[in-house]
Amino acid sequence: MTILAIMKLLLPSESLRWLNKACITKDAERDLNPDGSPSNPGVICTVDQVNSVKAFLRVIPMWSTAIMFSICTNQLSFSTLQANTMNDTFEIPAGSFIVFMIFTAMVWVAFYDRVLLLLLARHTGSPNGLSSKVRMGIGLLLACVATAMAAIIESIRRGRAIDEGLENNPCGVVKLSAMWLVPQYTLLGLAEAFNPPVQIEFCYSQFPKSMSSIPMALFELAMAMSSLVGSLLVNIVDGAATKGVQEWMSRVFS
Template identity: 35%
Template sequence: MVVSNGGCFYLCRLLATDQDVDGKGFLIKLLPIWLSSIVIAAATSQVSTLFTKQGSTMDRRLGAATGLVVPPAALQSFVSFTYIAVVPVYDRALVPLARRLTRHPAGVTMLQRIGAGMVMSCVTMAVAALVEAKRLRVAADAGLLDRPDVAVPMSLWWLVPQYVLVGFTEVFCFIGLEEFFYDQVPDGLRSVGLALCLSIFGVGSYASGMLVWAVDWATTRGGGESWFADNLNRAHLDYFYWILAGLSALEVVVFLYFANRYVYRKNSEQPVALH
């Protein structure tokens, strides 16, 4: 997040004085939610990095007769398709149903929506790990462990479920985060709230890069082969995905702890227990 010197001074002053328009510190109040959302941003950043690298090693032919080859990055469109398809269903079907069950005006609170997205992120990483483990088995059975130039005889479409799950994660968690940080700041600082939300994804991308560096260093320090070797048939992206799944599960626990103690700023969003 880029902030001018004057804006930075203002934000620091707000943190130091712990005061906002309503007489209550809001940045310190929002900080635990901000921090506990970084892992999900790091996990979903794999869509444009490791997910795509996985796809580049697989059978990308669109039917044997057509001769067409699908670019691995094209699968990212399934995230957008899922997003477009699920949002209307969420608004028109899930919200009214939840409203009848919970008696809450929005069906579920913003923090409940974010928490549901975090659970889906954990499931996404677990599914990605299982698919990658299968890809490695297929490569080994086909004798391709040392032939990274040959496509693994496993269809690219095996990766579609993890992209679809990322779409569900965005519908729940990312929209929930935008609503939350926009709603829970003073009325005159809406742009600061949106900036806080966007900064989660930037910091999450950096966190993903740092985690990759740390894992690469740890797996090669003893002369072993990196989990991120150029030859993915000898790498272990599945182990890395399991680490992200574990961190996502831990994130859910931490998030629940802070979310259940959070007091909404506005009367329209009274807190409802997440467990």
Template identity: 35%
Template structure:
């Protein structure tokens, strides 16, 4: 069960971007709605909305359709559900990178690269990445909790459920470690690096692509161990 558990750490590192670099990206975009300027962090509400939308869709639409193909009463097994979530997290980081590429392109066209100012690209272009992250959360986190509760030995169910929650904190630490390593290597030789104070002269999109790549590798490793995993026999 340990490799399955470890796969959640990379996912949690991706999830950590919602309260960190997604916000920093949003601050450098047009946040005006009429005469009102919305806080960049407020877009995390779309993640909550996404979860609220995806839970009933999963229960009432996806499960009945999947049940016809998998012949599983639940539609998907816990392992399949987590795998779908991990794949969706790759799409989430790719969407964030594409938005950043467009934002940087506008900054170059308008000569704002050397200016620490927001570019005229609506912050609502971030909505897809928040929605994808919410969908990934529904599949991965819930699937993970179900997996560890049902597959753990009876005497270790509470412990294994707690360990599944540990991936959240470890993912945050991993995110900070990756950011530190990236900053160290990309600022060598006096370069501004991928994530400078002025994001207009950086390459935050490279960092998002890096996380997308790590998430994809994590998915491949997960598939290998998930296919080899033997389900717990019913007592």
């Protein structure tokens, strides 16, 4: 082991230096045991503990974007309800439209790994092509665009339903092709290829091996929190839409 590697084990990292005070002692004989461990863990921490806290704090900002991303992708169930009320030219089951998202993600991952990554690595000088943060940002942007597109399609679909007298008929089929939903599924497929795998990869690169179980736990927690936030948003929108005007989500999609 080189001297530099030994120094990294014995000294806290330079980032977030205000946390380094937790592992600095002024009286080694009082605060440390003969084997070097803290005599009072509540007063002084080890270097590994400080570095672990720093790793966790570095990941939190990027982890919050995972919650935003999952909120955007939670629209899949709503899109299935949309497809149920739209004219299906090719007789595709409403629940099968997710195939467009899966197919797009598969094609993009293969294309990026075999073609685009080589071109980007040649121009950027990095073997990964684009950095993890850039790829996560692209995925989040695509998810937001897909959500905006879903809102536009729903506005058109609802307006068409009102014009055709299907406002109070949740089982009525609007004369609008369900294939209008394909672009938003395609964008979601690209977003899924960009963000979640890189999100996990980024977390693993930041945490030490002793915390290797944390990245997946954080990712699953982000999905759970996004479901709660998404449900809250649906309740707020439904409450606002049913106040003094025609009911929307609770009746049209009942």
